[in-house]
Amino acid sequence: MAEENDDRQFPRREFLAKVLQLPCSAAVVAVLGPLAVSAEASEDGSEASELYYGMGIQVDRCIGCGKCVEACKAENDVPREPYYFRTWVERYVIHNDGEVSVDSPLGGIRGFPPLEGESEVLRSFFVPKLCNQCDNPPCVQVCPVGATFKTVDGVVLVDSDYCIGCRYCIQACPYGARYLDPRTHTADKCTFCYHRIEQGLLPACVEVCPTGARVFGELGALASPLRRLMRMSPLQVLKPYLNTEPKVFYSKLDGEVR
Amino acid sequence: MQHLERLESAAEQISGFIYPNEIELHWGLLVVLYPYITGLVAGAFILASLEKVFKVKEVEPTYRLALLTALAFLLVAPLPLLAHLGHPERSFEIFLTPHFKSAMAMFGFVYAWYLMLVLLLEIWFEYRADLVKWGREAGPFKKLLYWLITLGSRDVSPEAVKFDDKAVHTITLIGIPSAFLLHGYVGFIFGSVKANPWWSSVLMPIVFLFSAIVSGISLVLLIYYVTTLVRRKQPDMTCLDKLASFLLYALIVDLSLEVLDFIHRLYESEESIGILSEMIVSKLYISLTIVQILIGTIGPLLILAFSRFSRLPTELKRVAYFIAALLVQVGIFSTRWNVVIGGQLFSKSLRGLTVYKLELGGIEGLFTSIGLLILPFVILYVLVKLLPPWEEDRPEASQGAAASGMTAD
Numbered sequence: 001m002a003e004e005n006d007d008r009q010f011p012r013r014e015f016l017a018k019v020l021q022l023p024c025s026a027a028v029v030a031v032l033g034p035l036a037v038s039a040e041a042s043e044d045g046s047e048a049s050e051l052y053y054g055m056g057i058q059v060d061r062c063i064g065c066g067k068c069v070e071a072c073k074a075e076n077d078v079p080r081e082p083y084y085f086r087t088w089v090e091r092y093v094i095h096n097d098g099e100v101s102v103d104s105p106l107g108g109i110r111g112f113p114p115l116e117g118e119s120e121v122l123r124s125f126f127v128p129k130l131c132n133q134c135d136n137p138p139c140v141q142v143c144p145v146g147a148t149f150k151t152v153d154g155v156v157l158v159d160s161d162y163c164i165g166c167r168y169c170i171q172a173c174p175y176g177a178r179y180l181d182p183r184t185h186t187a188d189k190c191t192f193c194y195h196r197i198e199q200g201l202l203p204a205c206v207e208v209c210p211t212g213a214r215v216f217g218e219l220g221a222l223a224s225p226l227r228r229l230m231r232m233s234p235l236q237v238l239k240p241y242l243n244t245e246p247k248v249f250y251s252k253l254d255g256e257v258r
Numbered sequence: 259m260q261h262l263e264r265l266e267s268a269a270e271q272i273s274g275f276i277y278p279n280e281i282e283l284h285w286g287l288l289v290v291l292y293p294y295i296t297g298l299v300a301g302a303f304i305l306a307s308l309e310k311v312f313k314v315k316e317v318e319p320t321y322r323l324a325l326l327t328a329l330a331f332l333l334v335a336p337l338p339l340l341a342h343l344g345h346p347e348r349s350f351e352i353f354l355t356p357h358f359k360s361a362m363a364m365f366g367f368v369y370a371w372y373l374m375l376v377l378l379l380e381i382w383f384e385y386r387a388d389l390v391k392w393g394r395e396a397g398p399f400k401k402l403l404y405w406l407i408t409l410g411s412r413d414v415s416p417e418a419v420k421f422d423d424k425a426v427h428t429i430t431l432i433g434i435p436s437a438f439l440l441h442g443y444v445g446f447i448f449g450s451v452k453a454n455p456w457w458s459s460v461l462m463p464i465v466f467l468f469s470a471i472v473s474g475i476s477l478v479l480l481i482y483y484v485t486t487l488v489r490r491k492q493p494d495m496t497c498l499d500k501l502a503s504f505l506l507y508a509l510i511v512d513l514s515l516e517v518l519d520f521i522h523r524l525y526e527s528e529e530s531i532g533i534l535s536e537m538i539v540s541k542l543y544i545s546l547t548i549v550q551i552l553i554g555t556i557g558p559l560l561i562l563a564f565s566r567f568s569r570l571p572t573e574l575k576r577v578a579y580f581i582a583a584l585l586v587q588v589g590i591f592s593t594r595w596n597v598v599i600g601g602q603l604f605s606k607s608l609r610g611l612t613v614y615k616l617e618l619g620g621i622e623g624l625f626t627s628i629g630l631l632i633l634p635f636v637i638l639y640v641l642v643k644l645l646p647p648w649e650e651d652r653p654e655a656s657q658g659a660a661a662s663g664m665t666a667d
Contacts, residue, residue, distance in 0.1 A: 166339075180284065
């Protein structure tokens with residue numbers, strides 16, 4: 001039953017994921033034996049190759065409180081200044097005359113000021129943004145030294161000991177998800193809190209979200225909340241025409257969001 | 259912190275909405291210099307190849323000068339990139355562990371190929387016989403220096419000189435596609451960024467190439483004109499006329515490509531057209547419409563067309579060429595500016611525009627850039643002292659040999 005929905009959206013990804021991961025996980029299992037199989041993978045009896053992470057964002061649940069932004073900055077030691085964000089929240093206001101205005105004061109970290117002239121507003125909503133952990137990541141493609149790379153579980157990471165700070169990846173990211181860390185002079189971005197998810201924990205932004213707008217999980221695991229979201233809601237990704245194949249999926253996403 | 263203050267003031271000048279990470283504009287003036295300088299290199303080399311491969315004899319007086327100019331600028335080309343890196347000390351990783359899917363990773367190889375296999379080799383073969391002869395008449399220090407440069411070679415027999423000529427010819431043949439590669443590649447670095455609608459265009463490498471030819475010819479024209487005046491010689495008017503003609507033709511092609519790109523974008527009218535139009539009429543109005551198109555392209559085009567095909571007195575004609583070439587340099591520089599900076603002034607959300615705050619001091623600042631633009635001329639001065647490109651400095655026999663070599667081809 002789940003397969004019907006998923007086949008429509010991820011045949012290529014799943015195929016790629018399996019092709020990529022099978023030899024890798026086989027190698028890991030061979031070397032490390034039972035230790036290598038993570039708790040998550042064995043819990044529901046699924047294969048290690050199903051460790052392929054994604055995030056779902058339920059736009060209609062986000063209240064723009066900015067707790068996710070705050071948690072992300074604290075958890076990942078992101079510079080406090082409002083020019084560096086691993087995740088941020090945008091507010092879209094669609095007016096009666098069709099005009100759209102967008103704002104994200106301080107990345108939404110302290111929430112949003114009340115709207116002025118509310119009678120003219122047709123509708124308004126919040127959209128949390130973060131690195132889309134693309135399956136076909138342009139940032140990885142352009143890195144001249146391979147300092148940014150995709151892990152076997154599908155997360156795009158930056159090796160800050162290797163990055164030369166050329167910033168080509170920042171130019172290549174269609175989503176504005178990357179910044180140059182002013183302290184290390186290397187590129188940085190959301191890691192899905194890799195240090196946490198490795199331990200079986202949730203990313204900080206997901207953990208603190210009071211409304212459950214963010215759903216994190218393994219794309220391949222049959223019984224995960226992410227999988228349920230995928231089954232129940234039509235999902236969209238940002239800028240699908242660029243063929244970056246994001247692994248951050250939005251439900252109830254408005255066409256105005258770019 | 260100065261850096262944060264600059265970001266703060268940039269944040270205040272944003273119009274519309276931009277992603278918060280976009281407030282910092284990442285590729286500044288130094289990255290503008292890079293395509294500008296490599297364009298000059300490629301253009302100067304293509305001009306030099308006109309004489310060797312396409313037998314345009316009129317531009318012969320500029321041949322050696324063009325080669326030395328290309329070398330002087332090529333030596334400086336990687337410096338702005340290096341200065342711009344967050345970790346210049348790790349730049350060698352591009353050579354040691356290149357990521358082959360990255361367009362930028364190829365820089366080191368394209369650059370090394372062009373410097374070592376094309377320019378240095380061609381200059382070596384071109385000057386070898388002359389160096390040997392100069393060495394015989396020079397004092398002990400220069401003698402040793404010339405001996406070192408020739409790598410100990412002493413053979414100036416007609417056969418050896420003929421081999422030199424053949425080698426130069428062959429290297430030039432390889433050099434033309436290499437020059438195209440060098441600068442077309444720079445265009446590809448920008449043209450292949452699909453996230454950026456201002457850059458992402460298949461025409462980008464071609465536009466870069468022709469603007470490179472334009473800038474290279476005009477630079478050599480300027481240097482040739484100024485150096486002949488400084489040496490109190492009469493500029494060769496047939497040579498200047500020919501240079502002006504080629505400059506005019508290249509300008510026409512360059513302008514046509516730019517216009518094609520413009521019309522294509524306007525006609526396709528994609529999602530990004532709104533914000534790009536807004537950018538052109540606001541943030542880029544002066545640097546694009548006024549400087550690049552009017553002052554830098556249409557102006558010199560009219561001056562060249564008029565002075566080339568009218569019966570102006572020679573003196574006046576020369577001045578007209580000089581002014582046109584100078585305007586072309588200004589135009590090409592703003593072309594690079596409009597590509598590099600323009601591509602970062604609008605948000606990838608296509609909802610807003612930001613500003614570029616140019617620093618004065620600091621490694622990414624204006625003064626560094628001015629220094630990096632003066633440096634090639636210093637290098638060129640040294641190169642010219644070491645390897646005089648002037649006709650009158652060539653040893654008698656070598657002139658004859660070169661002439662016979664040409665007719666033999």
